[in-house]
Amino acid sequence: MSEAVIDQVAENEARFVDISGVHKLFGSGKSRYHALAGVDLRIAKGEFVSIIGHSGCGKSTLLNLVAGLYLPTTGSVAVNGREVAAPGLDRAVVFQSHSLLPWLTVLENVLVAVDSVHPDKDRKFRMDEARKYVDMVHLSAHANKKPGQLSGGMKQRVGIARAFAADPQVLLLDEPFGALDALTRGSMQDELTTIWEKNRKTVMMITHDVDEAVFLSDRIVLMSNGPAATIAKIVEVPIPRPRTREALLEDSHYLEIRKELLHYLIGAGMHAAA
């Protein structure tokens, strides 16, 4: 094998998610809205990256571009060296509003993803596979319940199970815990890190929670306020893993990073208000 091939592989892994020169405009004429202006971002394979910013700064737009639910007006989005042209199972999304199908049970909602990944496997294999992911989020006891019978935290866990069941290359989390109360959010974050430590998927997460971002991420991307939002700053989180909440409080980096993020967000908020 030549070194060129090895270099190519390394190059691909370093820019596993490759967003370059992306502008996104919505509407036309007078109602035209310039959501994103010149976003460049590279996410390495196995990296956990959070995107943080004020509401309306285009965080979700950026995530939807990687998901393929939107297409960039100019610029390009590529995952694993392939241009994103449509949504696909290699980029599973955990939606903010959980978006479970309310007429299907927990197991059937997860099965939706499994059936798409393994259309040629027999039913028993697919059921076992779905049960495995329901089990992963500790919902086996509720596998046959409808989403309407579940709490907000449980619904979001089903959303996470469904995303993992798609066995994606990139996991896209759109404010996954935004609608949950503080206590549930904490335990969900713990659960997510545990799952992530086991399989180290590439993750892009949208959040507006500074502590959540620091606790979970390798890097935190700060967005400037819209319209024409772009990346203002990228903060590295050099806190060793596996992380625990207690250890985090004693880590010297933690307070520093937290202060830096809050300082930026408050400053940007003042700027937006003025």
Place this chain on the structure above:
Amino acid sequence: MIMNTEKPRTPDAGQAAPKGNGHHALTERPKPMITNLKTVKTKATSKPMPPAKLPAPSEDPERVARNRELARTFIMPVVAILFAGLFWEIYSSREGVVLPGPLKTLHDSWNLIAHPWFDNGPNDKGLGWQLLYSLRRVAMGYSLAAVVGVVLGIVIGKSAMAFKALDPIFQVLRTIPPLAWLPISLATFNQANPSAIFVIFITAIWPILINTSVGIMRIPADYENVAKVYQLRGSRYFFKVMLPSAAPYIFTGLRISIGMAWLAIVAAEMLTGGVGIGFFIWDSWNSSRMSDIIVSVFYVGMIGLALDRIVAKIASLFGTKGD
């Protein structure tokens, strides 16, 4: 709050409190009420409180209230019917009134009521047969309308262009009274039976079609995104996303339509003739059998109610609302 004033007079709080406040018993469970009283009591009188007894299951105030409510639901309509019957009887017994009273109706039409399934040839059949023939026409026209309406509704709901093009036409067509279609229908089919069925079809299709297309257009963007990301396509998209999401709308259309279809069949049969409850009523009128008309109209109402309830029941089985 209201119970505070009653508390010193009631030695046994568990039983007396709900009795004194009938409507409270419906919303609050007995147990919290007792603890509530206990705390208030110790505060107010500072006397030691005798241990509160839980009411026995048979005295469960919630259940008593529910039973009373249930009894009212059945008794009140009966009372209303008796009163209406009484007024009818009084009105009919006045001089010069042609309308027979309820007792005379029962007497005159007893043969018709007691023998619904007699069959003396094509022109003389019991009420059961008449209703069955009408129901068969409705069933045919309505099923055809349901199938065509749902299929067309889906096509139109999925295509914004088709909706824009066709919606104004539907809005006009749906306001045309059922009987206005009958001459066109007779001219086209040259036969009474298919014409009546066509009238049912054309009456019933619009609510189904319009509701289905609206239901399809209103599939939440969240579900569409799930379908895109998790690659639900073709029949899986149809059965797992589209149909369940639009089901409440489709069933609303189906329920409106069954009522309209039943309204239309009576009128259509009056004009087309043959066996059927509509023509039976018309024929009774021509032979001045007023009591037969009253009995038939009563049956028409009951069947109409039953049809509506059946479709509503089916709708409640399928029409899962989002959470």
